[in-house]
Amino acid sequence: MKIKRVVCAEGLGGFFFDDQAAIKQGAPADGFTYRGSPVTPGYTAIRMPARAVSVMLQLDDGAIAHGDCVWTQYAGISGRDPLLPGREIIGIIQEQVAPVLEGRELAGFKPVCKEVDGLEHEGRRLQSAIRYGVTQALLDAVARAKRKTMAGVLAEEYGLELATEPIPLWAQCGDDWYDTVDKMILRRVAVLPEPLVNTRERLDRMLDHMRWLSRRIRQLAGEDYRPTFFYLVCGTIGEACGHDINRMVDYFGEIEKASAPYPVLIEDPVVMDSKAGQVEAMRELRRALRAAGSSVRLIADEWAISLDDKKEFILNGATDVSGAHHPNDLGGINNTIEAIGFCRDHGLEAVLGGTCCETERCAQVRAHIALAARPACIIAAPGMGVDESVSIVTNEMRRTLALLSIK
Numbered sequence: 001m002k003i004k005r006v007v008c009a010e011g012l013g014g015f016f017f018d019d020q021a022a023i024k025q026g027a028p029a030d031g032f033t034y035r036g037s038p039v040t041p042g043y044t045a046i047r048m049p050a051r052a053v054s055v056m057l058q059l060d061d062g063a064i065a066h067g068d069c070v071w072t073q074y075a076g077i078s079g080r081d082p083l084l085p086g087r088e089i090i091g092i093i094q095e096q097v098a099p100v101l102e103g104r105e106l107a108g109f110k111p112v113c114k115e116v117d118g119l120e121h122e123g124r125r126l127q128s129a130i131r132y133g134v135t136q137a138l139l140d141a142v143a144r145a146k147r148k149t150m151a152g153v154l155a156e157e158y159g160l161e162l163a164t165e166p167i168p169l170w171a172q173c174g175d176d177w178y179d180t181v182d183k184m185i186l187r188r189v190a191v192l193p194e195p196l197v198n199t200r201e202r203l204d205r206m207l208d209h210m211r212w213l214s215r216r217i218r219q220l221a222g223e224d225y226r227p228t229f230f231y232l233v234c235g236t237i238g239e240a241c242g243h244d245i246n247r248m249v250d251y252f253g254e255i256e257k258a259s260a261p262y263p264v265l266i267e268d269p270v271v272m273d274s275k276a277g278q279v280e281a282m283r284e285l286r287r288a289l290r291a292a293g294s295s296v297r298l299i300a301d302e303w304a305i306s307l308d309d310k311k312e313f314i315l316n317g318a319t320d321v322s323g324a325h326h327p328n329d330l331g332g333i334n335n336t337i338e339a340i341g342f343c344r345d346h347g348l349e350a351v352l353g354g355t356c357c358e359t360e361r362c363a364q365v366r367a368h369i370a371l372a373a374r375p376a377c378i379i380a381a382p383g384m385g386v387d388e389s390v391s392i393v394t395n396e397m398r399r400t401l402a403l404l405s406i407k
Contacts, residue, residue, distance in 0.1 A: 001106050001145040005058040006098040010086035013050025013070055014382025014389075015174070015356035017083065019043045020074045020234065023198055032175075040076045042083030050357035053089045053129075055137045057101065063144050067136025067365065069093075069129040070358040072329060078302040079275060079309070080329060081127045089130060096121050097134055109142040110157045110334065117332030128305075131331035136365045139333060149400050150365060154372035158337050162404060166397040167370040168377040170194070170230060172356060174384035177209055183386040185220045191228045191265070191351075191377050203236040210258035217262070229264045235271025235302070238281070243270060245288045252289055252296050265321060267299040275312075278303040282318035299323050299351070307335040307342075314346055321349045321376070333369060340373040349376040358382045360392050367396035371404075 019027075019038040027036040027046050034046040053069040069089055076082040096119055104112065113135045119126045143150045155162045170191030173180040181193040193213065197203055210229065217225060241247035248269065255264060269285060272278040282300050289296060297320035300313045304323070307330055313319045322343045330336050336352070343350035352375040354366055363381050370378040380389035 001141075002060045003057050003101045003104045003106065003141065004060045006093065006101055007056040007058060008090040008093055009054045009056070010090070011052040011054050011068065011359065013052045013355075013357035013359060015050055015073065015384055016047045017043065017050050017071065017075060017357060018073050018198075019046045020077055020198060022046045024234075040082075042076050051083075051086050052359050053086050053093070053133060054359075054361070055093065055133045057137045057141045059106075059141060059144065065137050065141035065144055066361055067133045067138070067140060068359040068361045069127075069133030070355065070362055071129050072355045073357050078271070078278075079305045081129065084127065089127070092121050092126065093130060093134070096126065097130070101134075101138075106142050106145040108157060109139055109153050112138055112142075113332050113334045117334055125331075128329050128331040132333070132362075135332040135334070136362065139365065139368070149403055150368035151371040151400050152404065154333075154337065154369065158372070160337075160372045161374070163371045163374050164401070166394060166401065167352070167367075167375060169380045169390060169393060170228075170351065170353075170377045171380045171386050171390060172232075172384060173386070174356065176384065177205075178212075180384065180386050181213065182216070182220065185217055185225070185227075187386070187390055188221060188225055189227060189380070189386075189390065191230050194230050194232050194267075196234075197231055197236055198234040200236060200240060203233065203240055206231060206233070207254055207258040210255065210264075214259060214262060227262065229259050229262050230267070231264070232267040232301075233269055235268055237266070238270030243281070245284055248285055249288050249292050249294070252294050253292070255296055256294060264296045265299055266296055267323070268302045269298060271302045275303040275309065279313055279316050279318045282313065283316050286317060286320065297321055305329045306331070307339055310339050311342060314343065314348060319348070321351060323351050323353050333365075336369055337373050340375050351376055352378045354379045354381040356381055356384050363389065363392045364396045367393050368400060371397060371400055 019040045022039045027034040055067050057065040117131050139150050143153045168190035171184045171189045172194035174196045177195045184192040270281045299321050300319040304310050304313045340350040380393050
């Protein structure tokens with residue numbers, strides 16, 4: 001089967017892009033939005049509706065394969081690609097990607113995925129959002145050509161053992177720290193609640209929220225439900241403690257007390273101005289926490305963008321759990337598969353993330369990646385509503401597992 005035509009359309013993501021730099025500089029909240037002007041290139045407002053670009057591959061049998069190009073909520077910082085208008089992304093795809101794919105025989109996924117992931121535009125590698133969306137569409141196309149599930153294609157070509165049960169979910173609540181979290185508890189999500197702790201004021205509320213969450217779980221779900229607490233703190237712990245290691249270790253002691261008896265993951269307790277600085281700060285904090293006997297585990301996300309970045313953090317002991325997220329930062333799906341395998345080879349758990357700003361298509365494809373690569377958990381996305389994202393990812397995994405069970 002061949003690819004006949006590449007077709008693109010502008011679309012919408014499931015949440016909003018946030019100019020984190022402007023927020024950290026003190027932009028005041030105003031209802032759901034923020035007052036003031038953005039400071040990060042590519043933003044037209046501090047909080048703006050997320051955009052996406054759909055990539056559709058028309059196959060010569062008339063079938064349509066589909067993937068979506070998306071950006072993270074905090075695009076354009078810490079080494080991430082900047083936001084670009086959808087029409088510009090479509091122009092790049094038609095100029096650089098379409099000539100490579102149109103007329104291409106779909107013999108397999110791995111070779112063409114690697115080729116697309118290495119394409120350049122104006123002397124630079126294509127934006128990760130483009131590589132992510134196009135390789136989603138290619139995986140779908142190869143699956144259609146081979147009459148297999150996307151998970152089955154990945155398992156076959158990468159030599160992976162398919163999961164036999166749904167991968168545990170992790171959910172995010174963003175700005176709604178209470179009602180949305182109740183939904184997570186009622187749905188017994190494995191990792192929760194990832195509230196957005198992006199200011200000092202929110203950090204000051206975090207310990208009380210952990211205490212509330214610990215009580216609330218027992219009230220709503222009982223003692224047999226033992227989720228992991230996950231808080232994204234955007235460097236606010238380091239800022240509040242003046243980046244003093246001893247003060248941060250003391251603060252982590254308070255985190256353990258507040259969250260007891262549940263395990264805790266903290267993402268980006270510090271955010272430095274460079275990748276080298278971030279690796280060093282995370283490594284030293286991790287060492288100090290282990291020396292103090294802390295059981296809190298760290299995840300590095302800021303500055304851990306590309307596959308090589310993630311490997312650097314792992315090899316330098318700068319993270320306890322590695323986020324194979326965001327796939328839209330890693331670029332091609334091939335990098336996501338390799339990142340999860342690299343974590344496993346080095347004795348680390350990998351969590352397969354995404355972004356609230358993605359689309360339902362990204363979530364569906366990621367469900368197949370999870371079933372093939374078997375990370376410790378997979379994010380429920382898009383959006384921040386919980387119900388929709390949990391159902392999208394869960395249903396895609398369960399449908400796929402049912403199909404895979406047919407002999």
